[in-house]
Amino acid sequence: MRFLKKTYVFLIFAFLYAPILVLIVFSFNESKSRANWEGFTLKWYYELFKDRHIMSALYYTLLIAVLSSAIATLIGIIASIGIFHMKKVPQGVVLNLNYIPILNPDIVTGISLMVLFIFMKMNLGFVTMLLAHITFNIPYVILSILPKLKQMNKHLYEAALDLGATPAEAFRKVILPEIMPGVITGFLLAFTLSLDDFVISFFTTGSGVTNLSIVIFGMARRGISPKINALSTLMFVSVLILLIIVNIRMSKDNPERRARIERSKENSRYLPDIGHDI
Amino acid sequence: MKRQWLASPYIVWMVIFIVVPMLLILFYSITEQTEDGLQLTAEHFRRFIDPIYINVLIRSLALALACTAICLLLGYPMAAILASREYSRKKIMYMLIVLPMWMNFLLRTYAWLTLLERNGVINTVLSILGLPSLDILYTNEAVVLGMVYNFLPFMILPIYSVLSKIDRSVIEAAQDLGGNNITVFRRVVFPLSLPGVISGITMVFMPAVTTFVISRLLGGGQFTLIGNLIEQQFLSSGDWGFGSALSVIMMLMILISMGIMNKYEQENGGGALW
Amino acid sequence: MREVRKTAAIFLTLVMIFSLAACGGGGGSQKSTTSITVFNWGDYIDESVLTDFEKEYGIKVNYDYFSTNEEMYVKLKSGGTDYDVLFPSDYMIARLIKEDMLHKIDMNNIPNFEHIDDKFKNLNYDPNNEYSVPYMWGTVGIAYNTTMVDEPVDSWDILWDPKYENNILMLDSQRDSIAVALKKLGYSLNSRNEAELEQAKQELIRQKPLVLSYVGDEVKDKMVGGEAALAVVFSGEVTAIRWENEDIDYVIPKEGSNLWFDAMVIPKTSQNKEAAEKFINFLTDPEIALRNAEYVGYSIPNTTAIAMLDEEVRNDEVAYPDLDSLDNCEVFEDVSDIIEIYNRIWDEVKAAQ
Numbered sequence: 001m002r003f004l005k006k007t008y009v010f011l012i013f014a015f016l017y018a019p020i021l022v023l024i025v026f027s028f029n030e031s032k033s034r035a036n037w038e039g040f041t042l043k044w045y046y047e048l049f050k051d052r053h054i055m056s057a058l059y060y061t062l063l064i065a066v067l068s069s070a071i072a073t074l075i076g077i078i079a080s081i082g083i084f085h086m087k088k089v090p091q092g093v094v095l096n097l098n099y100i101p102i103l104n105p106d107i108v109t110g111i112s113l114m115v116l117f118i119f120m121k122m123n124l125g126f127v128t129m130l131l132a133h134i135t136f137n138i139p140y141v142i143l144s145i146l147p148k149l150k151q152m153n154k155h156l157y158e159a160a161l162d163l164g165a166t167p168a169e170a171f172r173k174v175i176l177p178e179i180m181p182g183v184i185t186g187f188l189l190a191f192t193l194s195l196d197d198f199v200i201s202f203f204t205t206g207s208g209v210t211n212l213s214i215v216i217f218g219m220a221r222r223g224i225s226p227k228i229n230a231l232s233t234l235m236f237v238s239v240l241i242l243l244i245i246v247n248i249r250m251s252k253d254n255p256e257r258r259a260r261i262e263r264s265k266e267n268s269r270y271l272p273d274i275g276h277d278i
Numbered sequence: 279m280k281r282q283w284l285a286s287p288y289i290v291w292m293v294i295f296i297v298v299p300m301l302l303i304l305f306y307s308i309t310e311q312t313e314d315g316l317q318l319t320a321e322h323f324r325r326f327i328d329p330i331y332i333n334v335l336i337r338s339l340a341l342a343l344a345c346t347a348i349c350l351l352l353g354y355p356m357a358a359i360l361a362s363r364e365y366s367r368k369k370i371m372y373m374l375i376v377l378p379m380w381m382n383f384l385l386r387t388y389a390w391l392t393l394l395e396r397n398g399v400i401n402t403v404l405s406i407l408g409l410p411s412l413d414i415l416y417t418n419e420a421v422v423l424g425m426v427y428n429f430l431p432f433m434i435l436p437i438y439s440v441l442s443k444i445d446r447s448v449i450e451a452a453q454d455l456g457g458n459n460i461t462v463f464r465r466v467v468f469p470l471s472l473p474g475v476i477s478g479i480t481m482v483f484m485p486a487v488t489t490f491v492i493s494r495l496l497g498g499g500q501f502t503l504i505g506n507l508i509e510q511q512f513l514s515s516g517d518w519g520f521g522s523a524l525s526v527i528m529m530l531m532i533l534i535s536m537g538i539m540n541k542y543e544q545e546n547g548g549g550a551l552w
Numbered sequence: 553m554r555e556v557r558k559t560a561a562i563f564l565t566l567v568m569i570f571s572l573a574a575c576g577g578g579g580g581s582q583k584s585t586t587s588i589t590v591f592n593w594g595d596y597i598d599e600s601v602l603t604d605f606e607k608e609y610g611i612k613v614n615y616d617y618f619s620t621n622e623e624m625y626v627k628l629k630s631g632g633t634d635y636d637v638l639f640p641s642d643y644m645i646a647r648l649i650k651e652d653m654l655h656k657i658d659m660n661n662i663p664n665f666e667h668i669d670d671k672f673k674n675l676n677y678d679p680n681n682e683y684s685v686p687y688m689w690g691t692v693g694i695a696y697n698t699t700m701v702d703e704p705v706d707s708w709d710i711l712w713d714p715k716y717e718n719n720i721l722m723l724d725s726q727r728d729s730i731a732v733a734l735k736k737l738g739y740s741l742n743s744r745n746e747a748e749l750e751q752a753k754q755e756l757i758r759q760k761p762l763v764l765s766y767v768g769d770e771v772k773d774k775m776v777g778g779e780a781a782l783a784v785v786f787s788g789e790v791t792a793i794r795w796e797n798e799d800i801d802y803v804i805p806k807e808g809s810n811l812w813f814d815a816m817v818i819p820k821t822s823q824n825k826e827a828a829e830k831f832i833n834f835l836t837d838p839e840i841a842l843r844n845a846e847y848v849g850y851s852i853p854n855t856t857a858i859a860m861l862d863e864e865v866r867n868d869e870v871a872y873p874d875l876d877s878l879d880n881c882e883v884f885e886d887v888s889d890i891i892e893i894y895n896r897i898w899d900e901v902k903a904a905q
Contacts, residue, residue: 005359008359009371012356016374016427017374019389019393019427020378020381020389022389022392023385023388036402052602052615053615075288075291076288078285078288079284079287081281082283083282086285087282090282094285097297098292107525108488108525108528108529111508111521112303115518115522116299117632119302124632125634131295135296138291198383199490203512206616206632207589207616208589210616212382216384217384217491218617220388221494221619223769223770223774224777228385229392232381232385235385239380240377243377243380333903415765416764498766498767499765499766499902500760500765500766500902500903501899501902512626513623513627514620514622514726515622515898516622516626516630
């Protein structure tokens with residue numbers, strides 16, 4: 001039984017990892033053709049860095065991820081506080097609207113935004129892609145911050161005001177620290193979603209502004225290219241390093257915080273996956 | 279100052295970027311541009327009733343269901359085994375399941391494109407072993423395979439997290455009361471894990487039924503899924519009316535599935551989806 | 553709590569740095585220099601040419617690609633773009649001219665136009681040659697792998713032969729695929745007869761179970777890798793395929809086929825016509841045209857550049873056939889007035905089981 005279990009676990013992991021490993025191995029293959037090993041080379045990596053599309057896509061991917069998650073976090077913080085203090089009925093309406101981008105299939109979100117931008121006579125490109133990313137990021141930020149507001153002692157803010165703090169001071173010194181973990185979770189979540197997005201970007205960009213996912217899609221549609229393998233290897237390694245760092249940081253932290261991050265990470269993986277990975 | 283007003287910038291944002299786009303899609307789906315201006319029409323929805331398009335819808339549902347079923351069959355045992363292991367290894371296992379999800383999903387799909395080719399790695403290995411070749415690239419099977427590969431972790435994780443929270447003593451009690459392993463699983467463990475199963479099913483089925491990328495790369499240039507049909511209308515035929523009607527249908531499909539899932543969940547008194 | 557704040561501080565700093573870098577990098581340079589946006593077919597240019605153009609003229613090139621004329625048209629027509637140079641084919645140019653979507657090109661700004669062979673000037677799609685400068689040309693035919701196909705290939709019928717089930721690649725492009733069916737049936741590929749078109753649709757649906765995939769640019773890679781025996785291709789692909797796989801042969805079926813021309817045009821969306829003309833002139837320069845021809849493998853209409861090509865390439869019947877010998881080939885005409893029929897047929901073929 002134990003052996004059976006082990007074999008099963010092994011097979012599932014083999015299924016999950018073998019394709020990635022094959023990609024990685026063949027990124028070092030001299031030959032362009034698929035299954036034959038013809039010697040070790042790094043030339044595909046060299047070509048990868050020479051490719052103007054990939055480099056500009058990398059630049060836009062990072063830029064949009066940083067800007068959209070920062071702006072979404074900012075809007076999200078303010079909106080969360082507002083939503084938290086709303087009356088029940090309007091609050092329900094707003095929260096339901098907030099769920100739309102999460103529940104809606106990506107292709108519908110992407111297309112509806114494309115239609116909107118064209119309707120508003122905007123040029124599809126960097127700005128529209130950024131607006132689209134902010135739009136699908138904010139809901140996740142709000143959903144990460146709201147629970148923190150609920151946990152907070154309601155009277156802290158009033159107490160601060162009574163003690164002579166201005167509303168701005170009270171916000172900065174009382175509310176913000178309390179909701180900070182939610183803010184960070186929301187920011188990171190928005191950042192990863194933006195980095196990984198394909199479908200929505202695909203429909204809302206134009207004029208040569210692309211992100212990595214779009215470039216990969218374009219390349220994959222033109223057949224097999226060892227350059228994509230090289231890119232996969234680099235991305236896999238970065239993700240691996242990132243996860244290890246997060247993990248080491250977590251095991252250094254105190255248990256309470258660790259549990260909290262664990263929980264938020266869990267949520268963070270669950271939330272996007274309904275709509276936003278594909 | 280009333281603090282609820284702080285939400286107003288975002289409400290404006292939502293109206294512009296969430297509500298208006300939806301209304302536009304709805305608008306395009308029920309109007310058409312004719313010589314005497316804009317007119318209301320049901321033509322776009324009527325066009326969809328054609329057996330050819332209904333077939334695409336059925337195929338989408340069938341492939342997504344197949345993918346969900348396979349994920350459940352493969353994922354449940356995996357989640358159960360992981361949940362039963364001791365802590366230190368468990369953490370690594372958990373990480374190993376999360377890791378592929380962090381890879382760009384286009385790359386994950388692309389990997390299968392290279393593996394499944396007629397002269398690809400799988401067939402080369404098979405022929406070295408003297409086995410018959412696997413010729414499934416650009417078929418429905420390849421699309422399902424690609425979906426299972428992409429979405430399997432979404433099935434394993436929620437089930438795993440529910441299973442690992444089940445109180446051991448409940449199971450022990452059931453065993454003490456004379457239940458054999460199968461009965462204990464059927465009557466105790468499985469019902470308790472149902473919330474995880476349901477959220478797993480949701481998280482696999484929804485993206486599977488709406489994807490167009492996996493079917494585009496692994497299914498060849500045909501319209502395997504409804505998503506491909508939508509993409510074609512907006513990017514190649516330029517028929518926004520029909521494309522919008524298809525989008526509305528897809529939204530309805532998702533709403534209905536969510537409704538069914540939520541109902542199940544409430545009946546079983548499980549935890550929240552989120 | 554302090555640690556949380558520290559993390560937040562780090563993030564904010566990161567955000568600032570990135571935004572600053574962004575302004576200094578992309579944003580800034582775009583303002584100080586002009587830029588043009590080029591919309592071309594995938595794999596249709598030697599990209600180092602773009603870099604050279606940028607260096608020579610100080611004009612930044614944003615480059616985007618499409619895979620069918622229809623895709624390009626829809627993108628342009630929907631709006632929301634600011635393309636400066638496009639590379640459509642003959643019938644699409646005719647449509648764009650008809651719909652008043654193109655700028656006239658000032659040929660005084662294209663001195664290199666003199667290198668273009670007269671055969672490629674003033675063609676039907678642009679009778680007075682006011683809107684377009686030819687870029688590449690070729691035919692459509694069947695590429696086949698001689699190790700996988702024993703019989704002689706001379707007819708479109710072979711693409712309906714059950715022997716080659718799952719060994720056939722068709723083009724994922726409505727005009728081209730419908731043309732194949734029309735020609736097989738002995739009709740004109742510019743047919744406007746609904747009954748003929750309906751018959752073509754039935755043929756394509758009948759053929760579908762045999763087709764491995766409807767492909768675009770990946771046809772090259774697939775044929776090189778021996779993934780299929782037969783493929784409908786543009787003649788230019790054959791040259792590129794043969795660089796890597798010599799077993800590939802090409803034939804223009806006896807029923808006739810399509811002769812096509814791709815040319816550079818400036819759409820009305822262009823914000824910078826002058827720079828666009830510079831770019832077109834640059835690509836028409838014999839040295840540059842030669843580089844592109846040697847990189848993508850397609851046939852160029854540039855007499856001066858052709859003279860510099862390898863003799864073997866120049867005399868290749870596939871790449872540079874005698875135009876007069878192609879009398880069974882037709883050039884596509886614009887059929888946009890009945891485009892709904894074409895769209896519907898193609899949708900139904902692709903949606904069929």
